[in-house]
Structure formats: C-alpha cells, structure tokens
Amino acid sequence: MVVDAGLGQFGDLLFESALVIYVFAMILHAVEHALLRRTGAEEESAARVPVAAGATAGTAGMSGTSGTSGLSSEGAAAAADLEDTTEPPAPTRRPRSRAERFGRTGVSLTVLGFALHLAMLVVRGFAAQRVPWGNMYEFTAAISLVAVGAWLVVLRRRPELRRLGAFVLLPVIVLMFLAGTVLYTQTAPVVPALRSYWLAIHVSAAVIASGILLLAGVASVLYLLRRVHENDPSKLTWTSRLPAADVLDRVAYRATAIAFPIWTFAVITGAIWAEAAWGRYWGWDPKETTAFIAWIVYACYLHARSTAGWRGPRAAAVNVVGFAVMIFNLFFVNLVVTGLHSYAGVG
Structure with missing residues (x-):
C-alpha cells in the first residue's frame, strides 16, 4: 500500500487551520456570552423596534377625514376600497445587537472550520488509502468533527442556542490540540x-x-x-x-x-x-x-x-x-x- 506523504502533510495543514479557526470562533462566542446581560427573552424584547401606534392611528385618521373630505360618497367608498386592497407595510426588522453580531460571526467561522476539518479527514483518507480513523490522532479528529457537525445541526434547528457555542467548542479544541500534539501520527498504513x-x-x-x-x-x-x-x-x-x-x-x-x-x-x-x-x-x-x-x-x-x-x-x-x-x-x-x-x- 503506497502512502502519499505530501498529501498527508497537506491534511495536517488543514487540521491545524481548522483548529485555529475553531479557536477564533470560540473567542467570538465567548465575547457574545460576555456581552449578554439579560436572558434571551428579555434581550429580544428590548432589541425589538417599537411601532409608533399614535402615528399609525393619526395616518388612518387623516386618510379617513381630510383625505376624503372633498370627495362625494361614491368617491369616498372607492377610496376606502382602494385602501383595503393596499399591501400592509412590511414589519420593521429589529437591529442586531453587538452580541448577536459576534455570535453570528462565530457561527460562520465554525462552519468554515468544519469544512476544513472535513477536508482534512478526506485528504488523510486518500493519502493513506483507507478510512481516516485508523489511529488515535485520526480517531480523535473524527470525533471532534462529528461533535461540531452535531452542534451545527442543533443551531440549524434552534438558532437561539448559539450562546452555547463557546462551551461546545472548548472540549473540541482541547481534543484537537491533544490529537495534534500528544497523539499525532504521520500518515501510514494501519x-x-x-x-x-x-x-x-x-x-x-x-x-x-x-x-x-x-x-x-x-x-x-x-x-x-x-x-x-x-x-x-x-x-x-x-x-x-x-x-x-x-x-x-x-x-x-x-x-x-x-x-x-x-x-x-x-x-x-x-x-x-x-x-x-x-x-x-x-x-x-x-x-x-x-x-x-x-x-x-x-x-x-x-x-x-x-x-x-x-x-x-x-x-x-x-x-x-x-x-x-x-x-x-x-x-x-x-x-x-x-x-x-x-x-x-x-x-
């Protein structure tokens, strides 16, 4: 069985790159967690942009009085029908808080790290011409990949759990650090x-x-x-x-x-x-x-x-x-x- 040493070294570079990106993602999630001062429900309600109810009512009153004061009864009815068919204004999107911006960037980096991490295992498998979990280095790297993938699936279904990102990435980073140092093994047949x-x-x-x-x-x-x-x-x-x-x-x-x-x-x-x-x-x-x-x-x-x-x-x-x-x-x-x-x- 021929081993491609150069391809194996490229896989190691991908592994190191994924680890560095995970570290940055964890830092951003930690900043997000530090910026949070209230529970998720309180933060969301505080960040939501209030609608000026008085202005809306005043607009409605103007359209119902001054806007139709010079029209006949038939014209007023036609104007009312026109207003009924008008599309309601789109709801105002609440601005993102600083914590949310940090958190979303952390998620983006996590996705990038996951892609590099997955590419590392694929490259390692091609280099060794076998499944890429034949030793402790590869096995630990594969476990970390699955953990990050499972976390991204949870985020896809429950984005509000993003604030857990730092705590999920911490053990992943520890495992990958140990894999890349203490457990590291060069590409070789099993x-x-x-x-x-x-x-x-x-x-x-x-x-x-x-x-x-x-x-x-x-x-x-x-x-x-x-x-x-x-x-x-x-x-x-x-x-x-x-x-x-x-x-x-x-x-x-x-x-x-x-x-x-x-x-x-x-x-x-x-x-x-x-x-x-x-x-x-x-x-x-x-x-x-x-x-x-x-x-x-x-x-x-x-x-x-x-x-x-x-x-x-x-x-x-x-x-x-x-x-x-x-x-x-x-x-x-x-x-x-x-x-x-x-x-x-x-x-």
Missing part, C-alpha cells in the same frame, strides 16, 4: 489486525456516537450549573446568560437518545469483529469492558430521564458520569492500560 472492513463499520459507529455524546455531556454539565443559579441566584451568575435549564436538559436528552442506538451498534459490531479476529465475541478486554460500562450508564440515563422521580439533576448527573466514562475510555484505556485495543505505541 497494522494488519485493523485491515478489515469492520474498521469502516465498527469504528465509524463509535466515532459518530462519541461525537454526539460529547455534545450531550456538555449540555448536561451546563444544565447542572444552570440549576445551581436558578436555585440560588447569588451563585454562578454567569450561567444566567445560558438558556433555561429545561432547554439544556432537552438538548442533552435528545442527543443521547440519538447516540445511544449508534453506540449499541458499535458495541455489537465490535463483538462480531472480535470473533472474526480473535475467535471469541467477548473477552472482557479493558476496552470492551469500559465500552460496556458506558453503554450501561447511558441506558440508565435514558431510563432515569423517562422516570418522573429521577428526571432533572439526578438524571443529568448520570449523563455526566457516562460522559466521564467515555473520556476515560478514549484516553486512559487506549493509552495507559495494556490490552488488545491498546494504542500505547501511538505518539
């Missing part, structure tokens, strides 16, 4: 054990699920912090600029509900691949065990979230535990613990 079509099936499912669960974990952490402020307004005052706690809870729940079946598929296909590669479906390898623990935690979260007695902070705490298990699985199990899935030689 080890023989990974040369299987299951690499494209099993690992891609794990990547997609992990990226979406990263978004869910961030939402649950912010939910718990927001609840602290709602219970005691003197604490964590900066969280007053976040969306309401129930909105954050719904984002975390829906993201987890989408990711959980994909993670289940990843665990099942991993067992099938293990049987084909090692002659057994399950061997309680550290990676397998941690992945199964994460599956149990998220199953408990979904069950707790649908149970009235556990809905709220306790369910969110379970989701945060699941997020912590995923981070532990990504770094400690892959890089420290020795096992069949160990990537300790990467670096």
Whole structure:
C-alpha cells in the first residue's frame, strides 16, 4: 500500500487551520456570552423596534377625514376600497445587537472550520488509502468533527442556542490540540489486525456516537450549573446568560437518545469483529469492558430521564458520569492500560 506523504502533510495543514479557526470562533462566542446581560427573552424584547401606534392611528385618521373630505360618497367608498386592497407595510426588522453580531460571526467561522476539518479527514483518507480513523490522532479528529457537525445541526434547528457555542467548542479544541500534539501520527498504513472492513463499520459507529455524546455531556454539565443559579441566584451568575435549564436538559436528552442506538451498534459490531479476529465475541478486554460500562450508564440515563422521580439533576448527573466514562475510555484505556485495543505505541 503506497502512502502519499505530501498529501498527508497537506491534511495536517488543514487540521491545524481548522483548529485555529475553531479557536477564533470560540473567542467570538465567548465575547457574545460576555456581552449578554439579560436572558434571551428579555434581550429580544428590548432589541425589538417599537411601532409608533399614535402615528399609525393619526395616518388612518387623516386618510379617513381630510383625505376624503372633498370627495362625494361614491368617491369616498372607492377610496376606502382602494385602501383595503393596499399591501400592509412590511414589519420593521429589529437591529442586531453587538452580541448577536459576534455570535453570528462565530457561527460562520465554525462552519468554515468544519469544512476544513472535513477536508482534512478526506485528504488523510486518500493519502493513506483507507478510512481516516485508523489511529488515535485520526480517531480523535473524527470525533471532534462529528461533535461540531452535531452542534451545527442543533443551531440549524434552534438558532437561539448559539450562546452555547463557546462551551461546545472548548472540549473540541482541547481534543484537537491533544490529537495534534500528544497523539499525532504521520500518515501510514494501519497494522494488519485493523485491515478489515469492520474498521469502516465498527469504528465509524463509535466515532459518530462519541461525537454526539460529547455534545450531550456538555449540555448536561451546563444544565447542572444552570440549576445551581436558578436555585440560588447569588451563585454562578454567569450561567444566567445560558438558556433555561429545561432547554439544556432537552438538548442533552435528545442527543443521547440519538447516540445511544449508534453506540449499541458499535458495541455489537465490535463483538462480531472480535470473533472474526480473535475467535471469541467477548473477552472482557479493558476496552470492551469500559465500552460496556458506558453503554450501561447511558441506558440508565435514558431510563432515569423517562422516570418522573429521577428526571432533572439526578438524571443529568448520570449523563455526566457516562460522559466521564467515555473520556476515560478514549484516553486512559487506549493509552495507559495494556490490552488488545491498546494504542500505547501511538505518539
């Protein structure tokens, strides 16, 4: 298998460019968050341009008196009919606040970074002539890409959640920084054990699920912090600029509900691949065990979230535990613990 080293270096340049753009986007979102002084509803109502009701009424009165005073009754009726068919004036568009301008620019940069990030993985795949998640560098980059993509989908459906941008991009930037420094690996073929079509099936499912669960974990952490402020307004005052706690809870729940079946598929296909590669479906390898623990935690979260007695902070705490298990699985199990899935030689 021939590796195109020059194309691989170009992919690394795209990765670094995407990381820099994400940093600038996070800064702009942080500025937006700092400029917010009130909740979203208060800000929107304050920024909306008021309509001069008196001027409208005065115009209507003039058109009904002086405008038709010199007309006959038939002419006045015709004038009234003409006014009825006139198009109503277009509503005045409210001016954008400084915070909104910063936030929208941050979203634009995030989209640009996502495009460069996606191009990096495509280029890396062509350079190595395989799927671009065969080592920890590529795997972490792919998870970060899915997390940003999931965030952009949320923004498409709920633009008012834009103020969460800095908090979503922060873990993505940390992961990408670690991937580009500690975990970096030059473009190369994968080890023989990974040369299987299951690499494209099993690992891609794990990547997609992990990226979406990263978004869910961030939402649950912010939910718990927001609840602290709602219970005691003197604490964590900066969280007053976040969306309401129930909105954050719904984002975390829906993201987890989408990711959980994909993670289940990843665990099942991993067992099938293990049987084909090692002659057994399950061997309680550290990676397998941690992945199964994460599956149990998220199953408990979904069950707790649908149970009235556990809905709220306790369910969110379970989701945060699941997020912590995923981070532990990504770094400690892959890089420290020795096992069949160990990537300790990467670096």
